[in-house]
Amino acid sequence: MFxxxxxxxxxxxxxxxxxxxVVECLxxxxxxxxxxxxxxxxSLTREQILETFAEALTRAPQLDSDGGEEPEGRFRGPRExxxxxLNSLVEYGWLEKLVDSASLTVSYPFSRRGRLFTQPLxxxxxxxxxxxxxxxxxxxxxxxxFASRGEVYDLIDAxxxxxxxxxxxxxxxxxxxxxxxxxxxxxxAHILVQQATDEFFSFMESRFQPDxxxxxxxxxxxxxxxxIGKVIGQIRRKDNARxxxxxxxxxxxxxxxxxxxxxxxxxxxxxxxxxxxxxxxVKLPALRHALQGFTKRAEIIIRxxxxxxxxxxxxxxxxxxxxxxxxxxxxxxAALGDQLASFQLRLFDPRQTQLWQRARRAPVNTLxxxxxxxxxxxxxxxxxxxxxxxxxxxxxxxxxxxxxxxxGSGQRVSSRDLPLKDARDLLAMSHALEAAAVSQDGSGxxxxxxxxxxxxxxEYFDQIDEYTLxxxxxx
Numbered sequence: 188m189f190x191x192x193x194x195x196x197x198x199x200x201x202x203x204x205x206x207x208x209v210v211e212c213l214x215x216x217x218x219x220x221x222x223x224x225x226x227x228x229x230s231l232t233r234e235q236i237l238e239t240f241a242e243a244l245t246r247a248p249q250l251d252s253d254g255g256e257e258p259e260g261r262f263r264g265p266r267e268x269x270x271x272x273l274n275s276l277v278e279y280g281w282l283e284k285l286v287d288s289a290s291l292t293v294s295y296p297f298s299r300r301g302r303l304f305t306q307p308l309x310x311x312x313x314x315x316x317x318x319x320x321x322x323x324x325x326x327x328x329x330x331x332x333f334a335s336r337g338e339v340y341d342l343i344d345a346x347x348x349x350x351x352x353x354x355x356x357x358x359x360x361x362x363x364x365x366x367x368x369x370x371x372x373x374x375x376a377h378i379l380v381q382q383a384t385d386e387f388f389s390f391m392e393s394r395f396q397p398d399x400x401x402x403x404x405x406x407x408x409x410x411x412x413x414x415i416g417k418v419i420g421q422i423r424r425k426d427n428a429r430x431x432x433x434x435x436x437x438x439x440x441x442x443x444x445x446x447x448x449x450x451x452x453x454x455x456x457x458x459x460x461x462x463x464x465x466x467x468x469v470k471l472p473a474l475r476h477a478l479q480g481f482t483k484r485a486e487i488i489i490r491x492x493x494x495x496x497x498x499x500x501x502x503x504x505x506x507x508x509x510x511x512x513x514x515x516x517x518x519x520x521a522a523l524g525d526q527l528a529s530f531q532l533r534l535f536d537p538r539q540t541q542l543w544q545r546a547r548r549a550p551v552n553t554l555x556x557x558x559x560x561x562x563x564x565x566x567x568x569x570x571x572x573x574x575x576x577x578x579x580x581x582x583x584x585x586x587x588x589x590x591x592x593x594x595g596s597g598q599r600v601s602s603r604d605l606p607l608k609d610a611r612d613l614l615a616m617s618h619a620l621e622a623a624a625v626s627q628d629g630s631g632x633x634x635x636x637x638x639x640x641x642x643x644x645x646e647y648f649d650q651i652d653e654y655t656l657x658x659x660x661x662x
Contacts, residue, residue, distance in 0.1 A: 601656075
């Protein structure tokens with residue numbers, strides 16, 4: 188269970204009115220412990236952590252109360268609030284309190300769960316350079332290393348890298364949608380064309396160029412999909428002894444993937460191929476569509492703002508201003524209103540117009556035709572068709588009657604001795620082997636077919652296999 192022991196109320200520090208300040212404290216402490224700002228030679232003492240929290244509390248705002256059942260108290264200063272934050276994080280499992288028995292010093296490192304949940308909070312607003320677009324190449328490189336050296340850790344790395352490919356696409360699509368919403372909100376709040384333009388081009392230079400452009404060109408999953416497929420094919424064609432050795436080592440390293448009748452090696456290779464297929468056929472088109480929607484929305488907003496804030500005035504604008512200042516304004520507008528009362532002008536933006544192909548409905552003939560009697564030739568054709576259908580109509584009851592007559596009072600008959608009196612007997616003989624499928628569920632007598640290995644012939648068949656049909660009863 189996740190909410191057990193000291194983690195029963197793990198997320199309570201992030202639910203009160205000080206939740207934004209607690210998040211900022213976690214971010215700053217994480218940077219002091221695990222990023223380039225960290226001093227790995229020593230651990231932070233209580234005083235250093237309180238100073239870090241006091242700095243974070245001055246940065247983050249205090250939000251409104253969410254109406255919880257347990258009201259949070261007031262604090263006389265940042266230090267008192269920093270102590271409260273530290274005690275809360277220790278109490279609810281974000282931090283751990285470790286005491287050194289030799290020096291009697293106390294340290295407060297992150298718990299494993301606290302560090303894992305704080306990491307996305309830090310990366311959410313991080314501006315550092317990320318190389319997520321290299322996961323496709325990393326998958327290919329790890330597979331090539333596994334194919335050449337046979338080290339199972341390379342295959343496990345390739346499996347993990349392939350999982351991040353789809354996750355990166357999902358994150359990028361979500362980021363583009365969020366960027367589009369932020370652009371609309373900022374434009375609605377400020378209506379500044381220069382700011383909107385600067386933010387759009389800033390995103391294209393800082394985010395699109397270093398990551399998205401590489402993902403869509405140099406590191407495109409479509410480009411490396413064939414190479415990855417070839418390497419997987421080489422791995423599958425290795426000799427069975429090596430594949431058995433790899434399977435054994437994978438079962439030792441990944442016991443949680445073991446199941447009866449399933450190979451872990453084949454499972455990992457199939458999973459990598461399936462992830463590459465989904466990335467190429469589903470996620471990459473979705474990313475291109477999201478990018479197209481973002482650029483189109485930015486273009487529309489910038490064009491509209493440019494038009495609204497344009498300072499150029501033409502003759503039409505001058506005439507409107509002159510009419511607005513004229514004494515005859517009301518008279519002219521009333522006359523124009525009477526003349527244009529029956530006039531309608533509708534203009535469509537060709538870019539916003541989309542033609543839909545409507546399915547054509549088949550015409551329904553509602554006329555009532557008079558009933559005409561069939562001619563003699565049509566009646567003869569219908570009769571011939573019915574006779575042909577009945578002539579070649581064959582069912583299991585005919586087969587049972589035929590075999591009953593062939594057996595007579597005996598229990599066994601050879602295919603050489605099957606009678607052929609008419610066309611229906613010929614059809615029954617050609618279907619005689621189907622009698623072996625009757626009553627095989629143990630409900631009654633059944634026919635046992637035994638092939639003799641010899642070849643026979645008659646006046647209708649040049650060559651047939653000889654067999655015997657024997658009627659047997661259940662014990």
